[in-house]
Amino acid sequence: MKKSQLKLVQSQLKEKGLYAGGLDGLSGPKTNAAVQQYLTSQSEWISSQHWTGWSNARKRVTALQLLAREKQIDVGLIDGFYGPQTDSAAELLQQLVNHGTIGRQFSDIVPVQQNPHQFPPEDTTSLNAYYGQPGNIPLTRVECPWLLRLDWDLSTSTRLISIHEKLSDSLIKVLNEIYAYYGEAGIQRYGLNRYGGSYNHRTKRGSTTAWSTHAWGIAIDWFPSQNKMNWRSDRASLADPELDFWWEAWEREGWLSLGRCEDRDWMHVQAAKR
Known part of the structure; x- marks a missing residue:
């Protein structure tokens, strides 16, 4: 996950009242705890019931995917794997946050x-x-x-x-x-x-x-x-x-x-x- 995308995750979790740290794009205890809490609340959408055993890095990607899904952005399977579809969904989510709307896609x-x-x-x-x-x-x-x-x-x-x-x-x-x-x-x-x-x-x-x-x-x-x-x-x-x-x-x-x-x-x- 890119640093800018982790900042995006942090900002969205802060809006939900789950994260109290800085928007620095750096992983740490506060970020990981907020991600864990968010994933727990959205666990029904995660592709595996064993997600709690995933690495912190994979959980952060999962949080990004879930945040996109919440905004009706097609992100594919919520599996914590970072690929082209997740990258595209992150771009659309950032557009939505920045401009309040998503521009026309190709x-x-x-x-x-x-x-x-x-x-x-x-x-x-x-x-x-x-x-x-x-x-x-x-x-x-x-x-x-x-x-x-x-x-x-x-x-x-x-x-x-x-x-x-x-x-x-x-x-x-x-x-x-x-x-x-x-x-x-x-x-x-x-x-x-x-x-x-x-x-x-x-x-x-x-x-x-x-x-x-x-x-x-x-x-x-x-x-x-x-x-x-x-x-x-x-x-x-x-x-x-x-x-x-x-x-x-x-x-x-x-x-x-x-x-x-x-x-x-x-x-x-x-x-x-x-």
């Missing part, structure tokens, strides 16, 4: 499953058949309704997005819907004007042979500095629930968000399915 996000233009799956054979081969892509430039600033060089701006010519009408439709919904103020507020690029004749990051979807001119990156590749929905700015319309506008046209589907690379949207 599992609550349901992408729109539409593909009106029959965009192909993301494999080289299918992409080549539908779009042509990288290095010989028919590109066009679509004018964005709002001014775009390069995210890595805010002094440089553009309104033009280089994209595969097959996607121009779809992209225009998406951008116009988004602008009509959010307006100039919303575009600025959520950083939707922070542009990360589109067409780029390169391979996937970390690969020397597999082409990126950018090489076909079918992918766009948005606000990369606040939506880095490995950031999850709890950190990426474009995962904000206020941006559901942003993503749904893309998805209704068949574009895919890696963030909404895989909880990574929230900057990236592409006209290819997975």
